[in-house]
Amino acid sequence: MHLSLVYFSKPVLHGYFRSSCSWRVRIAFALKGIEYDQVPVNLIKDGGQQKSQQFKTLNPMQQVPAVEIDGMILSQSLAVIQYIDETRPGHPLLPADLKKRAQVRMISDLIASGIQPLQNLYVIQKIGAEKVQWSQHFINRGFQALEPVLKETAGKYCVGDEISMADICLVPQVYNAERFKVDLEEYPTIKRLNQALLDVEAFKVSHPSRQPDTPADLN
Template sequence: MAAQTKPVLHGYFRSSCSWRVRIAFALKNIEYDQIPVNLVKDGGQQLTDQFKALNPMKQVPAVTIDGITLSQSLAIIQYIDETRPGPRLLPADPKRRAQVRMISDLIASGIQPLQNLYVIQKIEAEKVQWAQHFINRGFEALEPILKQTAGKYCVGDEISMADICLVPQVYNAQRFKVDINQFPTIKQLNQALMELEAFKVSHPSCQPDTPDDLRT
């Protein structure tokens, strides 16, 4: 049998969607190659015809894996979970699996897109207030949900796709000076998750394309 080709992640060090995929790879102990796509340099490398061929939405991430190219981080994470051994990223129990998907979608569809780079660039003068508004709005909904579903992590005591979505969103909240102390469950979960190696090695501060002044 021919050796399996390593997946290739086209992403950006500070993209929360790219970070989700890096966490999933780390949790599954999957080796992969990274091709940086700088969202700012040269007017945005994601806007080139070359990258558009990989992802017509001109967004990161895009992952080449098993002879196909996938975009949309949750689809990528679920594909990885379904095709690779290692800890489950979605619970076996249907109710818990639905809770994981609910939390993941709340973050991935209800919070992150409203404060991503493309949107913020359109409202440059008010970008911090805009981002704070939508992050706070989303966290006000997320906090009571997590109070009900959380154990050690977002849903019970096993790492899931919900945790993979939460940590990058908290990072964004901190970048935009949102007071995380308002959301004690979110804060506690994030602290617990950031103790784990998979979340540390995938952090934006230690990627191949991280600028030197942002490295830790």
């Protein structure tokens, strides 16, 4: 059941083209058919625009995304995804079945809490020259846990045959794995699901290669 809300205006997504967390929100908006505006926050330029005083008022953690929606600001991607699922009609991002819903949340948290933060830009900048080896190690460690989980839960997509928040989390994480040259042949279920999802229009339009702030050499 969706809450009855007065929608103030189109949501505004403050994000970065290659940010996993920003991409998750873009996918969710696309799946729901929600129009939104984008304000790019360049995480590299000028030492990182996320560190500006102006952006800190939106997200004190100095991370993207920050989403202005319904008269408030939300700054964690899974909170944004679950909020729009609870307040907007359209494609459900969490299954009605409570067991499947728990599985979706488990997979989403495994990725969003257990894998992705260890390749966060702030972290790998601190690691320095060893950032590739560091990222490969922790992505492989996470995928070694995720692969058997997905073997049990997957149908066409991560949990059964409907796209969910788990799929929204998976694709950006696989993109990161490919950036850091992780061998996906070791993870056939992850690879299969990712390939299927990349054929879905919502994942195509939200891809880092197709954003307003995408560098020209990545188009």
